[in-house]
Amino acid sequence: MPQIPIYVDSPLATKATRVFAKHHKELEEGAVLMRGLKSRHLHFTETREQSIALDRVQGFHIVIAASGMCDAGRIRHRLKNWLWRDEGTVLFTGFQAVGTLGRILQDGAKSVRIQGEEFAVRARIRSLDLYSGHADGTELRDWIKERLPIRHQLFLVHGEEAAMQGLAARLAGIVDAQNVLRPELDEGFVLTATGAQHLATPKLPRLPGEQVARLDWHNDASRLFLDINDALLSSLDEKARRVLIRRLQKALRNGEEVPTRPQ
Template identity: 60%
Template sequence: MRLRFHGACRTVTGSCFMVETAKAKVLVDCGMVQGSKTEKELNYRAFPFRPADVDALVLTHAHIDHSGLVPKLVKDGFEGPIFATRATADLCGFMLPDSAAIQEMEVQQLNRRNMQHGKPPVEPIYGQEHVEATLRQFRPSAYLRWTRVAEGVRVRFWNAGHLLGSASVEMEAEDAPGAPPLRLLFSGDLGPDSKLLQTDPDGPAGVDHLVCESTYGDTVRPPVSDDERRAALAEVVRDAQRRRGALLIPSFAVERTQELLVDLVALMESDAVRPAQIFIDSPLASKATEAFAAHAGELEDGDRLIRALDYRMVRFTESVEHSKSLDRLRGFHVVIAASGMCDAGRIRHHLRARLGRAESTVLLVGFQAQGTLGRFLLEGAPRVRIMGEEIDVRASVRSLDLYSGHADAAELQRWVERRGPVAGRVFLTHGEEPAMEALAARLAGPLGAGRIVRPTLDQVFELTADAAAPVEGAAPVRLPPESLGRVDWHNDLSRLILDINDAVRREAGENARAKLLRRLRRALDNERG
């Protein structure tokens, strides 16, 4: 039996793992890669396996970094069933069409720029027709019920506490005839113990091998009550109100937006902050909110969400024109728009219009991967490039890590220990290297350092009940480990261009600027040789 790691290796996106037995090939997740351009280019390249050979796909949840390449898998030949919880299937019914629409829009913009520079046009990764075919292949499954997904392979879902419908996947896979099946557990993304709309994550005990996320493996958050979380949000809102400008909140359209809406409405209803208009500027968020309302009975505090949706100050944008009109509004108002890392969607347009205004406030409420616009803002970049335009950051940029959908290091450690005894290996995925190393150090004491593995992209392991041996040359390696979870040359080039323009502007007079440019030209000529 082999376990292949084709995504989320030393980075936080693009989850994709394959279990290969003598009789079946089963994928767990097939996510889109986000982050630097070098990493995102993987989305356009061929899969490191033949999609037509895959017997089944199992999804842990609907977030695009776990489900976003499924239509490409179908486009490239996958015809098997897709197993997911009912809520995940419902959310994918909104999220995958939205992903295709965003690609089509961004490719149109890119092709206009390519035409100006004499470059060939590019095509979207997939289109709506591939999404429609994908949705027909879904097979919704219940939590805690064993389901046969392929010959000799069965799975059951456990609540992961991360998102509506999110699950950890327990898998029993037979390999040799007559031998007992291997028990594998894929954590998916694990929610924190105090998440607003979700119960605590759960899972089975006594598995053979465990694949665990490590997003916040280097972070321990102090316990925060609902009142303390809302008080922290209220402080940001009151400061934004004093500035008399927009409060922009880049947010994942699914669950984070709904959580923020519940807390913002609670603050306004209790007069903790002055009531103001709240715009949910995301077609996906609007549709996802309908799914959340339909599944409100499965959520903790689902009644609060229903009440927030009916609040008189909440508005959902209905069109692109309505979205654009928000940038002309004056005075305090709230705009929540996707994407949460500022790397796609309508939030980029709002940031382009508002970052240069001192009265604006940007509130980051989720993980910001290396190489994303959100990460640059979080780290205090004084100037950024958005869609080819340079923008001075004059807005106030704030961060609240109280709405994370991911467990912190202590919660991850407790979850892993409760899954024991783990007979074989614990594979750490879905984390940047510092977080992964920190979690590995935490787990080394109770588990033993030799049993913790940090796979690299496209690495393959041969499994037995209590061991995992790397298989050299079993799959082509698409990117070296040092290229993942880091800024790339595209990011460095953008920063260099910004720095050059800054330096030129700081020079007084035409002669000084010309002298600086001549020095830069000589440096470039010397580099050429």
């Protein structure tokens, strides 16, 4: 590979890197890490101005930015600058939860809204599914086995439904199935010396179980705004755009359905 400029655009990542560098002798291949950190091609942004200046960098380069699911942090500014470019690549190196901008991009969105602006997605969207500091299903199962016997309940509370179902299946024969609990939103328990006691919850949960960790009306609204903008941009002339706007305004007043394209 050619020499590639790499920019770490995250104050927190910069601080964490200093900690790793300070204790590199305690790490596997710590010497290799230090050779990489001393490369003249590796750069760290400290200030807001340095981060903004990355938008003016020319030629092939790599920017490492946070947050991992694209819902906050400097990554959103990098996406605003690169998503609409054919020559760009967005490489996800961690899990993208349902409803996050990262997951929406990963699922193939053609356009997205970031900080109120619309951006076409022309960059390549790629993922690495093995680059994570979290334990996988086998490691979690082994961790639990080392703590046997489990006299009371085991709670599974983190992860999407399919992942928790998979972990529960891995625990078959290790933990009694009736002691593996997957609480729903707003369920409560008291942990006692004799086991977990379920709290009475007279109020209905804030969301039905099937809607937890799912796309909601905010996502539908974003999709609507994008559809309206697409319709306006694809209209043949100013008159057609005004016709569409009037139809939308009328629909809002009367509550009637309206087509996303002018007839």
